[in-house]
Amino acid sequence: MGVKSNSKTFAWPAFSRQRVSARGTRSALYVLSSHWDREWYQTFENFRHKLVLMMDHILDSQESGTLTGPFYCDGQAIILEDYLEVRPQETERVKASLRDGRLVAGPWYVLPDEFLVSGESLIRNLEMGRELVTKLGGTPSNCGFLCDLFGHNSQMPQILTSFGVEVAYIWRGLNHHENRTLWWTGADGTRIPSFRFGTNGYWGYAVNVRSHCEDEAQVDAKLKLDERLWSFLDKEAAVTEIDPVLLFDGADHAGFDAPAYTALRVHADEAPDHGYNIRHVSLDEHAAELLKQTDRIKAEVSGELIDPARLPFDVDQQSLTGGTLASRVPLKLANARCEWLLTRWAEPAAALATTLLGERSAEDFLRQAWRHLIQNHPHDSICGCSIDRVHQDMIYRFHQCEDIAERITQSALTRLAEAATKPIPAQQHQSRLVVFNPLPRVLDGVIDIEADLPVWPETTGNGQPSKEPVVTAEPYDEAGEPLAYQPRLLHGPERRLEVHPIRAPRPYQAMRYGFSLPLEIPALGWRSISLKQSSRKWIPSDRSTSLVVDGRTLENQSLRAVVQADGTIELTHLETGQAYSRLLALEDGADIGDGWRYVAPANDSLSVSGGAKTSVRVLDEGPYLGRLETRCQLDVPARYDGATQARSTQMVSLEVIHRVALRRDADWLEVETEVRNNACDHRLRVLIPTGATADTYWCDSPFDVVQRSIKLAEDHATWREPELESKPQQSWTAACDQQRGLVVISRGLRETAVLDRPDRAIALTLLRATQKTVFTDGESGGQLAGTHTFHYWIQPIAKRPDPSSLHDLATLLNAGVRSVSLLPGMIERSRVGRQPGPALPPTAGSLEITGPACLTAMRFKGDHMEIRLFNPLDTSCEAGLRPHASSPIRFSPGQSRIISLAGEDLGPLSEVSGWLLVTLGPKQVLTLRIATERGDSADLS
Numbered sequence: 001m002g003v004k005s006n007s008k009t010f011a012w013p014a015f016s017r018q019r020v021s022a023r024g025t026r027s028a029l030y031v032l033s034s035h036w037d038r039e040w041y042q043t044f045e046n047f048r049h050k051l052v053l054m055m056d057h058i059l060d061s062q063e064s065g066t067l068t069g070p071f072y073c074d075g076q077a078i079i080l081e082d083y084l085e086v087r088p089q090e091t092e093r094v095k096a097s098l099r100d101g102r103l104v105a106g107p108w109y110v111l112p113d114e115f116l117v118s119g120e121s122l123i124r125n126l127e128m129g130r131e132l133v134t135k136l137g138g139t140p141s142n143c144g145f146l147c148d149l150f151g152h153n154s155q156m157p158q159i160l161t162s163f164g165v166e167v168a169y170i171w172r173g174l175n176h177h178e179n180r181t182l183w184w185t186g187a188d189g190t191r192i193p194s195f196r197f198g199t200n201g202y203w204g205y206a207v208n209v210r211s212h213c214e215d216e217a218q219v220d221a222k223l224k225l226d227e228r229l230w231s232f233l234d235k236e237a238a239v240t241e242i243d244p245v246l247l248f249d250g251a252d253h254a255g256f257d258a259p260a261y262t263a264l265r266v267h268a269d270e271a272p273d274h275g276y277n278i279r280h281v282s283l284d285e286h287a288a289e290l291l292k293q294t295d296r297i298k299a300e301v302s303g304e305l306i307d308p309a310r311l312p313f314d315v316d317q318q319s320l321t322g323g324t325l326a327s328r329v330p331l332k333l334a335n336a337r338c339e340w341l342l343t344r345w346a347e348p349a350a351a352l353a354t355t356l357l358g359e360r361s362a363e364d365f366l367r368q369a370w371r372h373l374i375q376n377h378p379h380d381s382i383c384g385c386s387i388d389r390v391h392q393d394m395i396y397r398f399h400q401c402e403d404i405a406e407r408i409t410q411s412a413l414t415r416l417a418e419a420a421t422k423p424i425p426a427q428q429h430q431s432r433l434v435v436f437n438p439l440p441r442v443l444d445g446v447i448d449i450e451a452d453l454p455v456w457p458e459t460t461g462n463g464q465p466s467k468e469p470v471v472t473a474e475p476y477d478e479a480g481e482p483l484a485y486q487p488r489l490l491h492g493p494e495r496r497l498e499v500h501p502i503r504a505p506r507p508y509q510a511m512r513y514g515f516s517l518p519l520e521i522p523a524l525g526w527r528s529i530s531l532k533q534s535s536r537k538w539i540p541s542d543r544s545t546s547l548v549v550d551g552r553t554l555e556n557q558s559l560r561a562v563v564q565a566d567g568t569i570e571l572t573h574l575e576t577g578q579a580y581s582r583l584l585a586l587e588d589g590a591d592i593g594d595g596w597r598y599v600a601p602a603n604d605s606l607s608v609s610g611g612a613k614t615s616v617r618v619l620d621e622g623p624y625l626g627r628l629e630t631r632c633q634l635d636v637p638a639r640y641d642g643a644t645q646a647r648s649t650q651m652v653s654l655e656v657i658h659r660v661a662l663r664r665d666a667d668w669l670e671v672e673t674e675v676r677n678n679a680c681d682h683r684l685r686v687l688i689p690t691g692a693t694a695d696t697y698w699c700d701s702p703f704d705v706v707q708r709s710i711k712l713a714e715d716h717a718t719w720r721e722p723e724l725e726s727k728p729q730q731s732w733t734a735a736c737d738q739q740r741g742l743v744v745i746s747r748g749l750r751e752t753a754v755l756d757r758p759d760r761a762i763a764l765t766l767l768r769a770t771q772k773t774v775f776t777d778g779e780s781g782g783q784l785a786g787t788h789t790f791h792y793w794i795q796p797i798a799k800r801p802d803p804s805s806l807h808d809l810a811t812l813l814n815a816g817v818r819s820v821s822l823l824p825g826m827i828e829r830s831r832v833g834r835q836p837g838p839a840l841p842p843t844a845g846s847l848e849i850t851g852p853a854c855l856t857a858m859r860f861k862g863d864h865m866e867i868r869l870f871n872p873l874d875t876s877c878e879a880g881l882r883p884h885a886s887s888p889i890r891f892s893p894g895q896s897r898i899i900s901l902a903g904e905d906l907g908p909l910s911e912v913s914g915w916l917l918v919t920l921g922p923k924q925v926l927t928l929r930i931a932t933e934r935g936d937s938a939d940l941s
Contacts, residue, residue, distance in 0.1 A: 025271075025272050025275055025276060025277045026237060026243055026244075026245060026275055026276055026277070027243055027244040027245070027276070027277055027279065027289070028233055028244070028245045028247055028271065028276040028277065028278045028279070029244045029245070029246055029247065029279055029281050029285065029286045029289070030069070030205075030247040030249065030264065030278060030279065030280045030281070031072055031246065031247065031248050031249065031250070031280075031281060031282065031283050031286060032067075032069060032070070032071050032072065032249050032250070032256070032261075032280065033071070033072040033073070033074055033202075033248065033249065033250030033283070034054065034074060034250055034251070034252075034253060034254045034255065035074050035147065035148060035202060035250050035251060035252045035253070035254075036051065036073075036074045036076070036079055036252075036253065037252060037253070037378065037379075037380045038078065038082070038110065038375075038378050038381070039378070039380065039381055039386060039390045039393070040380040040385075040386045040387075040390065040774065041386065041387060041773075041774040041775045041776075042387070043387075043389050043390055043393060044390070044393060047253070048082050048086065050253060050255075051079065051082060051083060052083055052086050052087060053255075054255045054256065055079070055083045055087075055090075056087070057255060057256050058071045058103075058256055059090065059093055059094070059097065061256055061258065062097065062102050063093075066258055066261075066262070067256060067258075067261065068265075068280065069102075069280030069281070070101055070102050070103065070104050070280070070281070070282040071102065071103055071104070071256075072104045072141070072250070072282055072283050073103060073104060073105035073106075074111065074145070074250065075106070075107070075108050075111060075141060075143060075144075075145025075146075075147070075169075075283075076105065076106070076108040076109060076110050076111050076129060076145075077105045077106045077107075077108065077109055077128075077129040077130075077132040077133050077140070078109055078110050078129075078132075078375070079105065080094060080098075080103070080105055080132065080133075080136060081132060091136075094136060095136050095137040095138075096137075098133065098136050098137055098138025098139075099137050099138060101282065103138070104138075104141050104282040104283070104284065105129075105132075105133045105138065105140070105141060106129040106130050106132070106133040106138075106140030106141045107126050107129050107130050107133075107140045107141055107142065107143075107144075107163060107165060108125055108126060108129040108145065109125050109126070109128035109129035109132065109374055110125060110129075110374060110375065110377055110378045111145070111146075111147075111148065111149065111378055111379060112125055112149070112374070112377040112378065112379060112382070113149060113150060113324070113377065113378075113379045113382050113383050114146075114149055114150075114151065114152055114153045114156060114702070115150075115151065115153055115325065115701070115702070115728035115750065116324070116325065116332060116335070116377075116382045116383060116728070116750055117335065117339070117377050117382060117702075118336075118339045118343070118702060118730065118856075119153075119155060119159070119702030119703040119856065119870070119925070120339065120343050120856045120857055120868070121339055121373070121374065121377060122156075122159060122702060123159065123857075123868075123901055124370050124374060125374050125377065126159070126163050126901070127901075128367075128370065128371065128374060130163070130902075141282070141283065141284055142164055142165050142166065142167075142284055142287065143165065143167055143169060143283045143284055143287050144156070144160040144165040144167060144168035144169060144192070145169050145283070146168060146169060146170050146171075147169055147170070147171050147197060147201065147202040147250075148171065148172065148201070148202065148379060149172060149173075149379050150172055150173070150320060150321050150322075150324055150379060150383065150596075151172060151173035151304070151305055151306040151320055151728075152170060152172075152173050152304065152305040152306075153304050153701050153702045153704070154186055154187040154303045154304040154701060154704045154706060154923075155186055155187050155188070155701070155702055155703040155704050155923070155925065156168070156184075156186065157184055157185065157186030157188075157190040157191065157192040158186045158187070158188050158190040158703075158923075158924075158925055159703075159901065159925070160192060161190055161192055162900045162901040162902065162925070163900070163901050163902045164900075164902050164904075165192075166192065166193070166287070166291060167192065167193055167194065167195065167287035167290055167291065168184060168192050168193075168194040168195070169194070169195050169197070169283070170184070170194055170195070170196055170197070170305065171196060171197040171201040171202065171318050172201075172318045172319065172320055172321075173304075173305035173306050173307055173318070173320055174196065174301055174305045174307050174318075175307050175309070175310045175311060175316065175318075176196050176299060176301060177196075177198070177199075177311060177315065177316045178239065178299070179239045179240065179241055179299060180195055180196060180197075180198065180236070180239055180240045180241070180242075180246070181193065181194065181195055181196070181240070181241050181242060181290065181296070181297045181299070182194050182196060182297060182299035182300060182301055183297055183299070183300045183301070184300075184301050184302070184305070185300065185301070185302040185303075186302075186303075186923075187303060187703075187704045187706075187922075187923040188921060188922060188923035188924050188925075189921075189922070189923075193290060193291065193294050193297055195246065195286075195290065197248070198236065198239070198316075199314075199315060199316055199317060200317055201317060201318060202248055202250050202251070203250075203251045203252075204232070204236075204248065205232070205247045205248055205249040205250075206249055206250070206251035206254060207251070208228055208231075208232045209225060209228045209229050209232050209247075209249075209260075210224065210225065210228075210249070210257055210260040211224055211228075212251050212254060212257075224260070224263070225260065225263045225264055225267055226263075226267065229264070229267055230274045232247075233245060233247070233274070233276055237276075241293075241296040241297060241298070242289065242290055242293040242296055242297075243289070243293065244286060244289045244290075245276070246286055247278070248283075264278070303706070304701065304706060306320060306322075306727065306728070307320065308320045308322060308716070308719055308721040308722065308723050308724070309719065309720045309721035310719045310720065310721075311720065312720060313720060319720075319721050320721060321383075321385070321596035321597055322597065322598065322721075322724045322726070323593050323594075323595070323596055323597040323598035323599075323724075323768065324383035324384060324385055324595065324596060325726065325727075325728050325750045325751035325765070326598070326683070326726070326749075326750065326751040326765040326767065326768045327383060327384030327385060327594075327595040327596075327768055327770070327782070328384030328391055328595065328781075328782060328784070329384075329749070329765075329766070329767045329768070329784065329788065330784070330788065331376075331382060331384055331391060331394060331395075331398075332382075332384075332748050332749065332750050333747070333748035333749075333790075334395070334398040334402075334748075335373070335376065335377075335382060335398070335748070336747065336748030336814060337398075337402065337748065337814075338369075338373050338398055338401045338402055338405065339373070340811075340814040340815045341402065341405045341406065341409065341815070342366065342369060342370065342373070342401070342405050343856065343857055343858075344438045344811060344814075344815035345405070345409045345413075345438065345815060345818065346362075346366060346369065346404075346405040346406075346408045346409045346412075347366060347857065347858060347859035347860075348438070348524065348858040348859070349408070349409050349412035349413050349416070349436075350362035350366065350408050350409075350412045350859075350860060351858055351859055351860040351865055352412065352416060352524075352846055353411075353412040353415050353416060354860045355860065355865065355889055355932050356416070356419070356838070356840060356846075356888055356889065357415055357416070357419060357837045357838060357840075358837065358838075359412070359415060361860055362408045362412070362860075363859075363860065363861065365404055365407075365408055366404070366405075366408060366859070368404060369400075369401045369404035369405045369408075370401075372397045372398075372400040372401040372404070373397070373398070373401040375397055376394045376397050376398060381394055382394075383595060383596070384595045384782070385594065385595025385596045385774065386595065386773070386774065387773045387774065387775075387776060387779060388773065388779040388780070388781035388782070391781060392781070409818070410820075413434075413436055413818060413820050414820050414830075415837075416434070416436075416526065416820075416840065417432075417434035417526070417528075417820035417822060418822065418827050418830060419837055419838065419839055419840040420434055420526060420528055420839075420840040420841065420842050420843075420844070421434060421528050421822060421827070421842060422827075423825075423827040424822065424823070424824040424825070424826075424827070425824065429454070429532065429533035430473075430530050430531060430532040430533065430824075431451065431452070431453055431454060431473075431530070431531045431821055431822060431823045431824065432528060432529075432530055432531075432821075432822040433449065433451045433475075433528070433529050433530070433531060433819050433820070433821055433822070434526050434527070434528050434529075434819060434820045434822070435447070435449060435519065435521060435526060435527050435528075435529065435817060435818075435819045436521070436525070436526045436817065436818045436819065436820075437521035437522065437523065437524060437525055437526070437527075437817065437845075438524070438811055438812075438815045438816070438817070438818075439523065439524070439808055439811060439812070440523050440524050440847060440848055440849035440855045440858075441523050441808065441848060441849065442520060442521070442522055442523055442845075442848075443519075443520070443521045443523075443812075443817070444518075444519075444520040444521075445518065445519075445663065445665060445666065446516055446517065446518050446519075446624045446625060446663040446664050446665065446666070447516070447517070447519055447817045448488065448514065448515075448516050448625070448817075449514065449515060449516075449517070449817070449819050450489075450512060450513070450514040450819070451473075451512075451513050451514075451531055451819065451821045452496065452510040452511070452512060452513075452821040452823060453473055453510060453511040453512075453513050453531060453821075453823075454510060454511075454823050454824060455492070455493045455509045455510065455511060472487070472490075472513075472534045473513055473531040473532060473533055473534055474531070474532055474534045475515065475517060475529045475530070475531055476529060476530045476531075476532060477529055477530075478528050478529070478530075478842040478843060480530075483517055483519075483529060484517060484518060484623075484624075485515045485516065485517035485624070486515060486516045486517065486620070486622035486623060486624040486625055487513070487514070487515050488514040488515055488516055488620055488625070489512075489513070489514040490511060490512065490513055490514070491511070491512035492509070492510060492511035492512050493509040493510065493511055494509070494510060494511075494512060495507060495508075495509060496508050496509070496510045498826065498829070500829060500830070503829070506829075508823075510823065513531070516620070516622070516624045516625040516663070517624060518624060518664065518665075521817075521843075522843065522844060522845025522846075522848075522884050522886055522887075523845045523846070523847065523848035523849070523884050524845060524846040524847050524848070524858070524884070525843070525844050525845030525846055525884060525886070525887070526843065526844065527842075527843045528842035528843060545623040546621050546622055546623060546626065547621075547622070547623065547624075547625065547626030547662050547663075547664065548618055548620075548621040548622075548626040548628070551616055551618060551628075552616055552628070554626040554627075554628060554660065554661075554662040554669075555626075555662070556626075556662050556663070556664055556665065556666065557574070557664070557665060558573070558574055558575065558665070558666065558667040559571060559572065559573060559574060559662060559666075559667065559668075559669060559796070560572040560574060561660060561662060561669055563614070563616050563628060563630055563660075564581075564582075565614065566585075566609065566610045566614060566632075567584070567609060567614035567630045567631075567632040567656075567658065568581070568582045568583055568584050568585050568609070568610075569583040569584050569658075569660060569669070570582075570583070571583055571669060571794065571796065573667075573740075573796035573798075576739070576740065576796070576798050578691075578739065578740040578796065578798070580688075580689065580690065580691060580740075580742060580796065581689065581691075582687070582689055582759075583687075583688050583689065583794065584658055584660075584671065584673075584686055584687075584688070585608060585609050585610065585686070585687045585689075586607075586608065586609040586634050586654075586656060586684065586685070586686055586687070587606060587607075587608050587609075587684070587685045587686075587687055587763070588606065588607040588608075588634060588636045588654070588679075588682055588683070588684050588685075589604050589605075589606045589607075589682065589683055590604045590605070590637070590640050590647050590681055590682055590683075591640075591681055591682055591683040591768050591769065591770055592640050592681060592770075592772075593768075593770055593772070594770055594772035594773065594774070594782075595770065595772075595773065595774075595782065598683060598724060598726070598768060600683075601640065601645065601646070601647075603645065603646050604647070605637070605646075605647055607634060607635065607636040607637075609632060609634050609656075613632070613633070614630055614631065614632045615630065615631045615632075616628055616629070616630050617629045617630075617631075619659065620661070623664060624663065624664045625661060625662075625663055625664075626661065626662050627659060627660065627661040627662075628659070628660050628661075629657060629658070629659045630657070630658045630659075630660070631655070631656070631657050632656055632658075633653040633654070633655060633656070634653065634654040634656055635651050635652070635653050635654075636651065636652060636653075636654055636679050636682060637649070637650065637651060637652075637679070637682075638650040638651065638652045638679055638680065639679065639680040639681050640680070640681035640682075647681075652678050652679050653678075654675060654676065654677060654678070654679060654684070655675070655676040656673065656674070656675050656676075657673070657674040657675075658671060658672070658673050659671070659672040659673075659674075660672075667795060667796070668745070668793045668794060668795035668809065669793065669794045669795075670791075670793050671791070671792050671793065671794060672789065672790070672791050673686060673766065673789070673790045673791075673792075674787060674788070674789045674790075675766060675767070675787070675788050675789075675790070676786070676787045677767065677769060677783075677784055677785060677786060677787075677788060678785060679769065680769055680771065680783045681769060681770065681771060681783075682768075682769050683765065683767070683768045683769070684765075684766045684767050684769075685763045685764060685765050685766060686763075686764050686766055686790075686792075687755075687761045687762070687763055687764075688742055688744050688761060688762040688763075688764065688794055689759035689760065689761040689762075690735045690736065690740070690741050690742040690754075690759070690760045690761065690762060691740055691759055691760065692735050692736045692737045692739075692740055692741040692742075692760045693737045693760075694710065694735050694736060694737050694741070694754075694760055695709065695710055695711065696708060696709055696710060697710055697733060697734060697735040697754040697762075698733070698734045698735075698800070698801055698803075699727070699728075699729040699730075699732060699733040699734070699752060700729060700730040700731055700732050700803065700806070700807070700810070700872075701728065701729070701730055702730060703856070703870045703923070703925050704870075704872065704923055705801075705803045705872045708727060710735070710754045710755075710756050710760065711756050712725060712756065724753075725753040725754075725755065725756070725763075726751045726752065726753040726763070726765060727751075727752065727753065728750055728751065729746075729749075729750060729751070729752050730750070730810075731745055731746060731747075731806075731807075731810035731813075731814065732744060732745040732746070732801075732806050732809075732810055733752040733754065733762055733764075734797065734801040734806075735754045735760050735762060736797050736798070736799065736800065736801070738798065738799060739798055740796070740798060741796070741797045741798065741799075741801075742762060742794055742795065742796055742797065743794070743795045743797055743801055743806060744762050744764055744792055744793070744794055745792060745793045745794075745795065745806065745809050745810050745813055746764060746790070746791070746792040746793075746813075747790070747791040747792065747813050747814050748814070749764060749765065749766070749790060749792065751764075751765040752764050752765070753765075764792060766788070766790050767784050767788060768782075768784075769782065769783045769784045769785075770782040770783065771783060791813065792813075793809065793813055795809070802852075803852070803854070803872035803873070804852035804853070804854055804872060807854040807872065838888075840888060841886055841888070843886065844884065844886040844887055844888065845883075845884025845885070845886055845887050846883065846884060846887050846889055847867075847881060847882070847883060847884065847887070847889065848881070848882060848883075848884045849869070849879060849880070849881050850879065850880040850881075851877055851878050851879040851880060852871065852872065852873055852877050852879075853869040853870065853871055853877060853879035853920055853926075854869060854870055854871075854872055855867070855868070855869060856868045856869070856870060857927075861929075864929045864930060864931055864932075865929075865930040865931075865932050866927065866928070866929055866930070867881065867927070867928040867930060868925065868926070868927045868928070869918075869920065869925075869926050869928070870920070870923070870924065870925045870926070871920035871921065871922065871923060871924050871926075872923070873922060873923075874922050874923070875922055876919055876920065876921050876922060877919070877920050878917065878918075878919055878920075879917070879918050879919075879920060880915045880916065880917050880918075881915065881916040881918075881928070881930075882914050882915045882916065883914070889932050889933070890932065890933035891911070891914070891916065891930060891931065891932060891933070892931035892932060892933055893911065894908070894911070895931035896908070896909040896911070896916055896928065896929065896930045896931055897909065897928070897929045898918070898926060898927070898928060898929075899927050899928070899929050900927070901925075901927060909928060909930075916928070916930065
């Protein structure tokens with residue numbers, strides 16, 4: 001199936017004359033575009049002012065006939081949205097231009113980075129872009145435009161083709177320069193024909209033909225093109241295997257150059273004498289022509305494309321800019337927090353509330369949350385390589401996304417909790433807690449819970465209230481049986497606010513109580529417990545069961561962690577006897593780069609933790625959780641001194657706090673690292689030596705698990721852009737042999753490396769502190785002064801990592817377990833003015849998934865449940881889905897389908913004894929549309 005051009009072929013009068021020269025003619029397809037970084041060296045509103053004037057000029061020029069061909073909106077649709085917010089009166093003109101093919105937009109909403117956002121975010125981005133263009137009456141472009149993205153992940157061919165996109169346009173991340181076309185094979189085997197831009201990338205025509213970067217006030221446009229056009233065409237034709245030569249005119253923020261365009265129209269009449277027939281088309285027509293001649297494509301690349309630039313700048317100007325993974329780390333942490341909140345809480349919780357309780361769908365709210373989030377995903381935004389004001393503006397969008405997602409999550413979970421528990425009489429000294437599991441499998445382990453408790457008055461021996469509130473409570477299951485637990489913390493009394501839809505807000509006082517307890521929660525389900533007043537103090541029944549062996553040692557059935565004198569950890573895997581030393585050592589080096597590039601100076605000096613005074617404190621001690629805190633100082637140079645070209649002799653101390661925790665039965669060590677950064681121009685990494693004998697390592701990537709070489713290319717120092725040891729991850733990195741190894745699972749940290757040294761240490765980048773920003777003398781925002789907190793887990797392994805279980809661990813670390821506290825009287829007050837809804841069991845699951853397939857999406861879309869899975873394995877796998885045995889959900893027989901990302905029906909799902917069964921090919925991403933039987937409908941809004 002070929003790409004269908006969604007624009008007309010616009011033939012200028014001079015272009016339509018099909019004269020044939022003695023040497024014959026070859027098509028030269030001119031595409032007019034403008035690469036539009038929404039925010040970068042200026043803020044969004046500054047750039048939008050230029051965008052609006054440019055779009056005015058484009059539309060006016062098309063109307064007047066000065067511009068007689070289509071304008072390609074850089075492969076994204078947000079350009080139209082941003083324009084129409086300022087010029088709503090132009091809506092009908094924009095719609096007409098889209099219908100006629102004079103404007104071509106999409107398929108993206110914004111042009112994102114492919115590694116710093118999740119695979120699910122990439123899908124939602126394409127969904128939003130296509131929906132926006134369709135809403136405006138146009139047909140979304142079917143070109144996979146990736147021209148300026150900083151490398152490409154291994155699943156983009158599959159993602160693009162599942163949306164019906166059959167040609168990719170790429171540049172960065174690969175050194176393929178000999179010709180313009182190639183086959184790109186993705187992780188699952190999907191092959192997509194691709195066009196790779198030449199020396200100057202997507203700037204080629206603008207730079208070489210119409211002198212975009214030169215002062216041309218005195219240069220006649222016609223003469224300028226006459227001097228350069230034929231030379232550029234001949235060079236491009238020599239390396240283009242297919243017949244049409246692409247003249248892509250789309251430099252950054254480039255307005256419509258009317259004089260150069262008019263000159264090209266004039267020269268088009270001369271083109272046959274030079275062997276060319278020049279036509280102005282949309283990029284989709286070029287893609288359609290490319291698809292007709294794929295038999296001519298010989299070159300092949302596969303997997304992720306993250307090659308640094310090898311060739312000299314005058315030969316190929318692509319660069320990977322490999323420092324963006326850890327630039328402005330707080331942005332990366334905020335983005336990951338929003339992605340996990342949306343995909344593992346807000347959407348699934350809202351879907352369950354709609355399915356089980358008849359709640360009105362939250363799709364509109366969630367679409368707005370995604371809009372805020374994806375507006376932060378352009379490659380100069382999420383990458384952290386813009387000016388300070390741009391990144392300050394991003395925080396606002398993250399806050400809006402998080403506010404919406406939290407509100408939807410809390411509302412849905414509260415409704416589910418109220419339906420799963422009975423009202424609590426106000427006179428009873430207890431509260432109810434409903435705990436929710438984000439995994440599609442049973443969660444059975446020690447979890448931490450914090451609950452609001454009413455401020456109960458303590459009584460004296462004669463029954464009179466004392467001045468002190470009760471400060472303890474004990475958990476009970478739904479049958480009234482006590483649950484084993486370990487208390488952790490108590491805060492309060494603290495002010496809370498109960499908000500009611502038709503009553504005034506109700507302030508109240510509550511205690512905040514935390515505890516750790518072993519709990520089993522059904523798949524994607526909940527469990528109800530009660531907290532009852534208790535005046536007795538908690539005392540471990542047997543101190544020998546405490547996970548804190550002594551003031552420096554934690555131990556459970558699987559692991560022993562000992563804090564060393566220098567603050568590092570020695571971790572022993574008790575089953576294999578393998579010991580891992582110097583975990584959590586810190587390494588700090590100079591960084592004189594910017595948001596794009598990590599650059600260490602030639603005379604760098606590293607500061608490594610060791611020998612410093614370390615204090616240790618016991619934070620939690622009991623049979624279910626042991627937690628220690630270590631404090632140390634790492635002395636580092638205060639800054640990089642440009643005058644001496646060395647790190648300064650003035651030293652400052654980075655205060656570093658590690659909090660390490662071990663749970664009963666867990667085979668991983670939990671780490672929270674807090675850093676007070678008061679140094680400049682440096683990179684801080686935490687090192688986790690694996691001691692493995694390995695040449696490769698694994699890490700997760702969007703919808704994939706990739707294996708990379710530890711050793712860098714031997715000649716990389718001679719490249720124009722030397723290879724960095726640090727590479728992208730989504731959540732985890734693992735290095736191992738057949739006897740020992742470690743996995744590091746992190747929350748929102750995207751840059752890791754496995755060092756090519758004997759201990760094969762995993763290096764997790766915590767932060768890069770830099771000053772340089774584009775087109776400025778330097779700004780302070782990138783230096784990241786202040787306190788930063790990072791979370792990661794360390795798990796010993798003795799064989800190749802299990803990606804499915806690691807995906808679950810990453811979900812627990814990033815999404816966490818959630819709970820809803822219901823105090824006396826709350827349920828009754830929440831039901832005022834509402835019809836009572838259906839009741840739910842106090843403990844129940846919703847959907848469970850068997851097999852190694854990983855869940856990435858569960859949402860209510862239209863009138864169906866939509867589930868997305870991916871297979872992380874190199875081999876096919878079977879997956880089964882069914883309502884949990886205790887679930888009120890039921891599948892509608894014969895109505896569940898497999899669909900493409902574009903929503904096309906790909907066939908029915910097999911149904912056997914209540915199970916939906918599906919086979920996923922190696923690395924396949926699969927979307928399921930599942931019809932469910934709902935509970936009784938009730939308007940509970």
